[in-house]
Amino acid sequence: MMELTLSRVTAAMCALLLLAALVPHLEMSTEQKRDDVTRSLATSFDNLMVKVAQSGATLMLNGGEVLPGPHWDMTVERGSIRMTDGERTEVIESHANYKGEPFTISHDTWFLLVGSSNEGIRTVHLQKVDTMSSTPSANLDTSSRSL
Secondary structure (H helix, E strand, O other): HHHHHHHHHHHHHHHHHHHHHHHHHHHHHHHHHHHHHHHHHHHHHHHHHHHHHHHHHHEEEEHHHOOOOOOEEEEOOOOOEEOOOOOEEEEEEEEEOOOOOEEEEOOOOOEEEEEEOOOEEEEEOOOOOOOOOOOOOOOOOOOOOOO
């Protein structure tokens, strides 16, 4: 009877040690998946900006439509897009022809994504929208005068 109890205790201890050895690998896997999703979201937004620039379209979007949650933000700069979740930051290279100042999108930001062409050069512009009137903010400079 004592041997049976000792063998069960030994088996339980081995299981706990094995589980303790696997936990760091499981955490790394979760972090890797999170980084992959963040890169994927930033790449998708970059692709959207490229398509808008090519088409000359205008889209009005809310940050909640492009960000995964309220604690996230995204900053679009010349040549890069930075996604931040409050703890971690992921930066990707942007292929969109964005010439404006750094533009930060939070979960509750309404903004216009405007494609334009000037002398055959297609660019994309970002502009905040006044949520009370759904019109572009007058205090922000934009290179697109068609708004």
